[in-house]
Amino acid sequence: MTPLLKSSLLTLALVLTFVVGWELYWRSQNLGLSYNDDESLWAHTRKEIYRSSPSRPVIIGSSRVKFDLDLATWEATTGEKPIQLALAGTAPRPLLTDLANDPKFKGTLIIGVTEVLFFAPDGSFPEREATKRVNFYPKWSLSQQISFHINRVLEPWLYFLDEERLALRPLLTDLPIPPRPGTWGGPKFPKEFSIIQSDRQEVMTDAMVADTAIQHQVQAVWVDIGAHSPKQTMPDAMVTGIMNSVKKSVDQIRARGGQVVFVRMPSDGPFYEAEKMSHPREKYWDRLLAHTRTPGIYFADYPALSKYRCPEWSHLAPKDAVTFTQDFIPILKQKTGWPITIRSTPKPALTASLPPHP
Amino acid sequence: MVFNSYSFALFFVLLLVLHNLPLPWKAKKINLLLASYLFYALWNPPFILLLWISTVVDFYMARLIAREQRSAPRKLLLTVSLLLNLGMLSYFKYGGFLLENFTALLSAMGIAFHAAQPDIILPVGISFYTFVTLSYTLDVYRRKAEPEPSFLNFALFVTFFPHLVAGPIVRPEDLIPQFKEPHRATTQQMTWGLFLLSLGLFMKVVVADTLLADSADTVFGVPFPVQPLDAWMGVMAFSGQIFCDFAGYSTCAIGISLCLGFVLPDNFRYPYASIGFSDFWRRWHITLSTWLRDYLYIPLGGNRKGAARTYINLMITMLLGGLWHGASWNFVIWGGLHGIFLCAERLIRDWSGKRQRNFAEQNRSGQVLTGTVAQASMLPVSWNGKLGNFGLALLTLFLVDITWVFFRAPDFGSAMRILLSMFGVIPNGAALLTSLDILKVSSVTVILMACHWAMRNSSLVKLGARLPWWLLSLVWAGMLILLILTQKSSNSFIYFQF
Numbered sequence A: 001m002t003p004l005l006k007s008s009l010l011t012l013a014l015v016l017t018f019v020v021g022w023e024l025y026w027r028s029q030n031l032g033l034s035y036n037d038d039e040s041l042w043a044h045t046r047k048e049i050y051r052s053s054p055s056r057p058v059i060i061g062s063s064r065v066k067f068d069l070d071l072a073t074w075e076a077t078t079g080e081k082p083i084q085l086a087l088a089g090t091a092p093r094p095l096l097t098d099l100a101n102d103p104k105f106k107g108t109l110i111i112g113v114t115e116v117l118f119f120a121p122d123g124s125f126p127e128r129e130a131t132k133r134v135n136f137y138p139k140w141s142l143s144q145q146i147s148f149h150i151n152r153v154l155e156p157w158l159y160f161l162d163e164e165r166l167a168l169r170p171l172l173t174d175l176p177i178p179p180r181p182g183t184w185g186g187p188k189f190p191k192e193f194s195i196i197q198s199d200r201q202e203v204m205t206d207a208m209v210a211d212t213a214i215q216h217q218v219q220a221v222w223v224d225i226g227a228h229s230p231k232q233t234m235p236d237a238m239v240t241g242i243m244n245s246v247k248k249s250v251d252q253i254r255a256r257g258g259q260v261v262f263v264r265m266p267s268d269g270p271f272y273e274a275e276k277m278s279h280p281r282e283k284y285w286d287r288l289l290a291h292t293r294t295p296g297i298y299f300a301d302y303p304a305l306s307k308y309r310c311p312e313w314s315h316l317a318p319k320d321a322v323t324f325t326q327d328f329i330p331i332l333k334q335k336t337g338w339p340i341t342i343r344s345t346p347k348p349a350l351t352a353s354l355p356p357h358p
Numbered sequence B: 001m002v003f004n005s006y007s008f009a010l011f012f013v014l015l016l017v018l019h020n021l022p023l024p025w026k027a028k029k030i031n032l033l034l035a036s037y038l039f040y041a042l043w044n045p046p047f048i049l050l051l052w053i054s055t056v057v058d059f060y061m062a063r064l065i066a067r068e069q070r071s072a073p074r075k076l077l078l079t080v081s082l083l084l085n086l087g088m089l090s091y092f093k094y095g096g097f098l099l100e101n102f103t104a105l106l107s108a109m110g111i112a113f114h115a116a117q118p119d120i121i122l123p124v125g126i127s128f129y130t131f132v133t134l135s136y137t138l139d140v141y142r143r144k145a146e147p148e149p150s151f152l153n154f155a156l157f158v159t160f161f162p163h164l165v166a167g168p169i170v171r172p173e174d175l176i177p178q179f180k181e182p183h184r185a186t187t188q189q190m191t192w193g194l195f196l197l198s199l200g201l202f203m204k205v206v207v208a209d210t211l212l213a214d215s216a217d218t219v220f221g222v223p224f225p226v227q228p229l230d231a232w233m234g235v236m237a238f239s240g241q242i243f244c245d246f247a248g249y250s251t252c253a254i255g256i257s258l259c260l261g262f263v264l265p266d267n268f269r270y271p272y273a274s275i276g277f278s279d280f281w282r283r284w285h286i287t288l289s290t291w292l293r294d295y296l297y298i299p300l301g302g303n304r305k306g307a308a309r310t311y312i313n314l315m316i317t318m319l320l321g322g323l324w325h326g327a328s329w330n331f332v333i334w335g336g337l338h339g340i341f342l343c344a345e346r347l348i349r350d351w352s353g354k355r356q357r358n359f360a361e362q363n364r365s366g367q368v369l370t371g372t373v374a375q376a377s378m379l380p381v382s383w384n385g386k387l388g389n390f391g392l393a394l395l396t397l398f399l400v401d402i403t404w405v406f407f408r409a410p411d412f413g414s415a416m417r418i419l420l421s422m423f424g425v426i427p428n429g430a431a432l433l434t435s436l437d438i439l440k441v442s443s444v445t446v447i448l449m450a451c452h453w454a455m456r457n458s459s460l461v462k463l464g465a466r467l468p469w470w471l472l473s474l475v476w477a478g479m480l481i482l483l484i485l486t487q488k489s490s491n492s493f494i495y496f497q498f
Helices: A003-028 A039-051 A063-068 A071-078 A093-101 A125-139 A142-154 A168-173 A206-210 A212-227 A236-255 A269-278 A285-292 A318-336 B006-019 B025-041 B045-067 B071-108 B126-141 B151-159 B172-180 B187-221 B228-260 B277-281 B286-297 B307-325 B329-364 B370-378 B386-408 B412-422 B435-455 B460-466 B469-486
Strands: A058-060 A108-112 A194-196 A202-204 A259-264 A296-298
Touching (some): A003 B187, A003 B469, A039 A142, A058 A093, A063 A108, A063 A202, A063 A318, A093 A108, A093 A125, A093 A236, A168 B187, A168 B435, A168 B469, A202 A318, A206 A212, A212 A269, A236 A285, A259 A318, A285 A296, B006 B025, B006 B228, B025 B045, B025 B151, B045 B071, B045 B126, B045 B151, B071 B126, B126 B151, B126 B172, B151 B172, B187 B228, B187 B412, B187 B460, B187 B469, B228 B412, B228 B435, B277 B329, B277 B386, B307 B329, B329 B386, B386 B412, B386 B435
Parallel strands (some): A058 A108, A108 A259, A259 A296
């Protein structure tokens, strides 16, 4: 046997040993299996939009609609699963523009509004990140699609194929290196915060729901993000510009027979208080509905939707997302008049897992 | 299809199985050709037509050129081939750029002209396969090579997937003879090929994409000045990224070819240990620099028409070499800077050679200036010593890094802003990079430079033969483990856009 062949066999043995050990280690950490919510998964979901209907709406927005609207519950209630296109930490406006500019899209659209992200100006990080996804879709090559489908076969079996939490990049970010004064490396969520399912549903892990220490860590991340966000109020002209562009997109979709509704998902505690201060409802939400002449559902207006508490101030726990979705669908139907088929009468809302909203 | 993708892994495994089946050699070549077309078509299927046009036209033009004895018709046939190849390249790569500059020129002359924005998509690898086919036609025209009688061999030479989209830019003599005889990798070739593939993927996925790309993107992506430390780190990050990305691709391509039993030419030889710019261009993108030398610089007259023409020829070659990389004035400036550095080096070499000759002459006639000797002995290092060479290599790298600013910056204004930030000319720049970013960039830069310096006069093959087998295995396993840790990265290679 040549030395090179011996090298290759030892290499194979070492790598296999590492892979098995690495996989077993992450399984033992009880983090839950998470799919990569990457461009390909988004593009794969984006392909579905032409089959949307009131019972199978397209959802865009930020993370709240990803956590709070439980797709499996929606499917159990209406018989159809929504098309989840929302992107955590981004502004949904580029997605709205994309759907409005797609002449084949004539469906039903739910737009989640997290004001600080929804009204993020053009060129800001949340807007740029959403734009990247939109730009990726038409360039999604056949080769990338094949890779995506191979990855889909592997992902359910291998925990360590979790780019968001377990790849080299996030592992390096976890290193205890003192920060450089004047710089910010971005938010550092605990690994236990959430997982992504294959349909892009995002849910908190069991550890997150059970452990208040982890919840506090996520709350600290929100505070950290707040401390590094621009403090100045948006000029009114900029808000009007955003309203105009949203109205234009909504009108485009409606002109083709599509339907649109805005939703404001629950937030809680100091986060909600800060949001009310930075983005007063009358200046943003009410004005958005009036300007675009579009119906909207604001959680605080409905006792059935406002009874929940967010463990980390911004998203619902999985159990609450189930009942929230059950409560949300009839409200949506009543508010919009959309012909949503409700297969089963929603069960009475369960008691929220946390004390009632103050 | 990119090498760093699951689709390629599946494609490659299937192809290896097919290539090792007991099939006739012609069938294996047809398999390779079809696989190469599939490899290309999985990006953007319609662009395969351009590849076919280029292949068919050049195959028949070369035959006609070889058959024709009269000078004028030969020139005409060559012109047809050049027009077609360079025409396609110009339209797809430079169409928008030419129109934009034409509009700007008219505007400067006070003529209002608003051209419709052309929506031209650049076919992947067009610059590479155009140069491959051009070298064939030009070699046949210059009677340096006979036209290849087999269309299959020629089509495979143009299309062979490892080199198709980002080189190495192969010449007919590199590949066509290998297609004439049955080739199958020996065990040694297969294992070494897999090692090279692992190394190339490690360079691309781990080093370029994961450790360096973010820092370079951050610094070059902001529209405001940054602190000198950030600017330098951004430039060094790009310097490492472009090398690991491109040399990573070439290493993968060479490794993949070897697994199939074919040998591709080297494209990089530790360029960041170059001593001077002529040395740099003997080590960086070797197949492009030799192509430009053989098909542009030498036909222009090279250094055979006097000093002034030599410098002009050098500048033309480097300016066009810059433009080859992309339709932007920044690439022209990048090429121009390399041209200026090459000219300056040549001037210094000529001057120093002349001085040494004079000195030797004076020495022979007993007229040595004692002052000069005294001065020379006071210098702390000899430029010919190891330390002196290292200093010159650092100086070369410093200047190369300056040129990378123009290569990476989205426009001239951004490039100037980065340069001014690097030298602290703009005060109160922003601090952007985190401690982790700085740690990553500085560690990679130091390791990369050390590797290049240590390997300057050696090669991977020699190193592989010298290392104990278990140590090679540890290095190999370490790279693969980091690759697995980094996970899938389907980022395109930077040179695909060229």
